[in-house]
Amino acid sequence: MGTTQLETAPEPKYWHLKTVLSDALDSEFAVGEILPNERDLAARFGVARATLRQALEQLELEGRLQRRRGVGTTVAPPRVGVAADAEHAWPGTTADDWQPVGSAEAVPPAAVALLLGTGRDEVVHTVRRTRSSNGQPVAAELLYVPAAGVPGLDLPETASGPARALAVLGALQELRLEGHDRAVELGSARAEDAKQLDRLPGAPVLVVTTRYFADGRTAAVSVATYRADTCRLTFGEGDPVGLLAS
Amino acid sequence: MGTTQLETAPEPKYWHLKTVLSDALDSEFAVGEILPNERDLAARFGVARATLRQALEQLELEGRLQRRRGVGTTVAPPRVGVAADAEHAWPGTTADDWQPVGSAEAVPPAAVALLLGTGRDEVVHTVRRTRSSNGQPVAAELLYVPAAGVPGLDLPETASGPARALAVLGALQELRLEGHDRAVELGSARAEDAKQLDRLPGAPVLVVTTRYFADGRTAAVSVATYRADTCRLTFGEGDPVGLLAS
DNA sequence: TAGTGGTCTAGACCACCCT
């Protein structure tokens, strides 16, 4: 045929929609503003609701929108930069933003047991903590501490959740941190984490796995799940994008 | 009613499906194995194809599956740990796994210009690189270098893409790196990155934004997008989960 | 050309929040 290039790339509708909406958010909406509901928006753009939702999902993933069942869709504020350096996360330091929730004894998942170097069915201390920033929950952590890692820890059987957590954390404070390593990957929130993060199960999260070394062994392993929609993990001296406020 | 707790939590079908499939992957499938196609799977579980796809999407997000149009769905290998430390990423060092692709002059996006401290319409050097691991592309990087950051850089107008990239990188090698900071967040692959990563546009990626300091100023800003489905970013001494191989 | 995953539709019902 004599046509030169016609119809180069049939861009998916939801992709185009996302671009249009994204531009509209920049120019016509303020942070916190409520968007029209999904049915109206779909009608306005002449697409099925499912197609519109595909675009909204992408925008939510990118932290541009916030959707809450029964409420509506609002324009999200810029992502919060949360410091994820070891200094800010080592359980042995008293950090205002980390809040102990509970503690128990349990057999860790196989992957964690490998990191800890504990036996297959060996029981370890677990501590649950939540981290908040500006009043919003940003992370839920599950900390695994082998009993051998905190010698001299004497737990009264009667200790309730938070009190028990504080006891374990206190024992960690006695240790001198010698090193750590860390990995960041994408995951989806398990039911328990989702509740603490005020999200639905399956919500995208950044999973930060940290191994802490002390006394020549692995003293603790932390698995922290951060809300991927609202958080930007920062490492190092400054806050790369936090300058936006200035 | 005399019922005590009936119907505690009507778990979504796709969520339950995901669990069932996940268990099946662990016990009945080997890495690389091909799953039945979506229509058959949906029929087998007695759900609509869209519902099945919702479960598959989650599993792909978690790096358990790999789906390719026209081919099928396969069981994904465990995520690759890729070192994301400054030492491994500073453009000034010769790294085998980073491959220069091209280079040009352009006005950076506003957010990047802020990090660089350049003017609103100031032109900077850009360099594109790709990173591979085990033959698979894992990251696409766009590097921004203000002209002031690389004094003495004399670019022949005739230089082609990769050659020009090497010239800019070579100029960076003259600098002494004084520090850096870094942020990690979730994003979706833009068209250009998606192509280099062998993924569809919109695919989930981990965006690593790094600011490099030299000579008392910001010498370069790197925006690297890593495939979120196949990568685990590692920081620090070891590879937290890499031991699994041992 | 046959088979796969990707996109899209037009409905329906459910769970949740607010008033």
Next chain:
DNA sequence: GGGTGGTCTAGACCACTAC
């Protein structure tokens, strides 16, 4: 109770890959 987003269905067609 009325409105929102979340889940689910049963279809259709398209883009891509491999044979």
